[in-house]
Amino acid sequence: MSASAASPQEPMVTQALAADHGLKPDEYQRILDLLGRTPTFTELGIFSAMWNEHCSYKSSKKWLRTLPTEGPQVICGPGENAGVVDIGDGQAVVFKMESHNHPSYIEPYQGAATGVGGILRDVFTMGARPIAAMNALSFGAPDHPKTAHLVRGVVEGIGGYGNCFGVPNIGGEVRFHRSYNGNCLVNAFAAGLAQADRIFYSAASGVGMPVVYLGAKTGRDGVGGATMASAEFDDSIEEKRPTVQVGDPFTEKRLLEACLELMASGAVISIQDMGAAGLTCSAVEMGDKGDLGVRLDLEKVPCREEGMTAYEMMLSESQERMLMVLRPEKEAEARAIFEKWDLDFAVVGETIAEDRFLVMLNGEVKADLPLKALSGEAPEYDRPWVPTPPAAPLGEVPQMDPAEALTRLMGGPNGCSRRWVWEQYDHMVLADTVVRPGSDAGVVRVHGTRKGLAFAADVTPRYCVADPVEGGRQAVAEAFRNLCATGARPLAATDNLNFGNPEKPEIMGQLVGCIEGIGEACRALDMPIVSGNVSLYNETDGQAILPTPTIGAVGLLEDVARAIRMAPAAGDALVLIGETRGHLGRSAYLAELFGREEGPPPPVDLAAERRAGELVRALGAEGLARAAHDLSDGGLAVAAAEMALAAGVGATLDGPPEGMTPAAWFFGEDQARYLVSCAPEALEPLLARARAAGVPARRVGAAGGDAVALGGARVSLADLRAAHEGGFARIVSEA
């Protein structure tokens, strides 16, 4: 093809221009070799969109392949818009987690809002109605000048989008650590409910089938967003604001309803949402998966602005758009559905037999590329990596009055109540929320049934940085525990891997190590990874975030009325499940109270996790346990205090056993542990049940009174509540 003459809109392509698009010299050479000519400007844009880290997973692919992705419950694993898992009765849960880190740092409200929008679209593209959302957020130090602004904007953006769309936001996590000062993390999770035999995929089929554009119009917003998200930040960050998209949850809500109506009509052959790199990624994906070519006539694309170039249209990341391959005989019916919802519906191209991605504008060829090569030939790297050296052993651990330590942990930035956050999220819309935020896992009823679905999101980055493999295992184990603590049987998980620059061997070593640990834990706990997302280059001026592989996990309750809660009754015995050795390395106790991030993280015994989790589920199902809570940050004392606050009933814990310090006993973070409560008469049967299961269990105290007592130390429930509830407002400068 003859490249048309250069113009201000369509400059000549050179190696320098390719570099501006984030393509390395060898990657650009690969394009020249593939085409046997210089690409056009539009083609360069398409390659940069398809081959950036965000879309191609070029640094992580080799390692992601090692994760377990299959199981009898898995209907669809990674590779589609979201994972699909069987929940019985012909129903399926569809879910995924995805990051919107870079945009949220640049423009917190819109960045976070469109992150929610993107993940919701991933779910309903597959034919599922979204029924739950969560968010895992990481911010910089509470006293960093940008933190309060980012927290307020991100939380408001998540609420603004999800509340309007109408999906309950039922959980997640919020953490603060100075390593996120220049790179906050916004990991958005969504889950939807579908008929197991009515799942929609992206693979096109049939030659000459109309390719239809659905939803909102295309504007210049977000052009180059995926490329931006694949680079480190530096001082020029403020100039990147135009690459952040603007969300329109009202249009998304209409798009949901219109798509579900359309899917029910039988008109859809395949469908793909336009997310990162919009029209480019979605069209290539549909062609590639269906072994077909695609021709697009861009003058038919509904545009918000006049005079948009082919380059801009192909790279726009305008939100709330879908691409679909339609059964031609259903066109009139499909168009009527979209007109009813006042949404755009335009036939913009067709499937073609050759392996070709042909992009035309007003009869002029703007791109003519081998389609399969765009994804199949994308670079893949086996980047050099070094394992993280073992952490130095933990030195002397300072002691503090346990009641004071507890109060400070419970009121500190990482331990205080997140009510300020989740009260800004509608967590009850759809009227199926059974366990609200603030518990181990959020639980929603499967509408019209007795079943429930539990959702949890977890990771402990300060463990991951000390020992990525152990940290990876622990993230999965904690998510598993949170599901078990509500009585749910863990089904599967999604991973959102947030790391620094993979071109640095030590960062690559963190990624490799965490994936190894995650894979091992997912295999041992029967929780295959069915979807996920990788976010690299989370660095500013060379400073990387803590490795943060967030695990989103989903579990099933056969009878949601039997969900285990967190609130004991006065007089209940408190029973500690699992073995306590008093591990304080990398503990919240050391990090939050003494500013020390030292020692190795607690080891994870996956077989013990499994036994303990199965025991707790059984205790709930058999009615032996009244309440349960997993032990994680802050150990036994924090778990007891959280249960006490949930119930409005105090708790008394015995002091440490012989040979253990109060700090190790009350605040140690040994894994595979739960605190459960039971009626006094249920204590013996409960302990017998634990013995039979081979799980250590012992009575460690009782619920009652109006204080939390730790051995001899005590703090009133009122003081504890004031510290716990007041903490967050101080961070966002509202107190």
Next chain:
Amino acid sequence: MKSAVIVFPGSNCDRDMAVALERATGRRPAMVWHKDAALPPGLDLVALPGGFSFGDYLRCGAIAARSPIMRAVADFAARGGHVLGVCNGFQVLIEAGLLPGALMRNAGLKFVCRDVALNVVTADSPFTRGYEAGARIVIPVAHHDGCYVAPPETLARLRDEDRIAFAYAPGDNPNGSAEDIAGILSANRRTLGMMPHPERANDPLLGGTDGAALFEGLAGALMDA
């Protein structure tokens, strides 16, 4: 009792409302699209659900109030029909002029979703007859624009005519509403608008059943009618 739920683009509590009405009446409500010009015949109740009609990008409820169906709803109310508006539905009723006053941005300027304690101020309406006047109930709110305001003479009239149906319990006003107003009745007592969501407090599994008496009382009243 025969009921209908109006569906605006952006309504997102339409199903929740239908579930609550069906539970109380045993009959599935008709779902009526906002572009329709007429209501189904023989209705006893029209419900306007919560959500974000038209995104609420302008004043909440302002565009929905001008939907084709709202003329029919106004006629229905004028003929003595019963109309219930919850949350966005309350905002629509106000924008349509079927209830007095205005709903402004919450005093805290943030969206707020939580349980609130309410006082049932009057039991003298088809909506509140299932409660005792003065009863304390707990029902969740979820809104960004629920701060009720009205001129002093309107507030006085609402008070004098016993048209304040629900008030936030002292100290638990989530949005800064005048006189802690959470819900008000029309002059004929057959239209109720309220910010809290009774349809979310209608099932013991969901953490409360204090909203059930509203639907059951209504079903009883309209069954008797």
